[in-house]
Amino acid sequence: MVKRIFFLFWGVFLFALGIVLTVQSNLGTAPWDVMHLGVTNYLPFTMGQISQITGVLVIAISWLLGVKPGWGSLANMYFIGLFIDIIMAGGWVPVFDNWMARLGLLLAGIWIIGWASYFYLSAAFGAGPRDSLMVGVIKKTDWPVWKIRTIIETLVAVIGYFLGGPIGIGTIIIAFTLGPSIQWAFSIMGKRAQDIEHDPLFYWRKPVTESDTD
Template sequence: MKKILYLLVRLFAGFILYGLGIVVMVNAQIGLSPWDVFHQGLSIKTGITMGQASIMTGLVIVILDAILGEGVGWGTVLNMIFIGVFLDIIKAMNIVPIADNLFMGIIMMLIGIIISAIATVLYLGAGLGSGPRDGLMLAFNKKTSKPVGVIRTCIELTVLVCGWILGGSVGLGTVISAFGLGYAIQTGFKICKVDSKSIKHRVIMDDIKYIKGLIEDRKNIQPQEQCVTEECRNKN
């Protein structure tokens, strides 16, 4: 029970930090990170919030992750929902300052990248399923054996182009984030001595199989108990 509680705390700490990291980068006002360029573009085109756009995008990516063979865990589903929720909540609270000059904007962008990298290592390390976007990164990492940083950068550059076409804000901060976030995450893995390829997540199908096994074992045991009881009655 304590272990489960620890993992959930770690998971949600990662979600909150990631939501905070996004808001810090948005308020840097020197260009959004690639994924947020896409989320903002989607928000502009549809009229929904950036958090809601993040949730919708996450759902599509979860399906793609499953197709690529990356297991979907409870943490994956929670990630898909709560990062977008925390993003909207933190943004609405207005607790993160807004940069009013280029120097402050660059500092805030770097801080946002560091916060996001720490958040990623936190919730991935919980082993309850990778985030939708991280699952995509890990799936390509396992398929190609290319470094996490390279894969993350390629994915985010692709997303950036799509977001720009949709009308998302692109600037100096976008370039810093596109090339910096992947390597910040890779550095985080190294500092924490975590091998991205060795991460084993407990996926939803594991729990479904476990519950089915318990039910089947219970069905097999019950007839034997009844038989023993009947024999005891006959003997009596």
């Protein structure tokens, strides 16, 4: 249990760091972050606080759709937002004018998020708020995972774009490389990423056993 808790919090910290790296690259961010940053143009909150507020709303909707939040959902919702604000306020990640340096920040962020996913999912405390929403919609519609994920992420990206969020080449790069980054982290550690990252229903289909979390 101690190991799992460490994995959970180390994972959410790495998530926040990876997100900040992609944001500071100024090349475009992941769809949900496009929306979070877009909302900050209209409300007096930080990106981390908007992420937390969004997480609360998403958890509530997911619960109404029949997916109860787990400890992992709550930790994801609160601590990723908190760590984002701490990292950004502390100026931990510089902003570069050089295009290659900015691309390096983006790729480093994607790589770190891959490892964040390994630690967070290996803790096996349940899916994050946004994956829980996906699962809830899947339960109600019986549509395939890829279709639901595409619809949700396209919708939030479009909303973020019209709110002034940063869509760019980085958004496209993230879309094509984040999955392989997560898969690579799991393969390095000898785990089966295909059971988790590509299947948000993992926690509902396969009970967690000792061998899954060792």
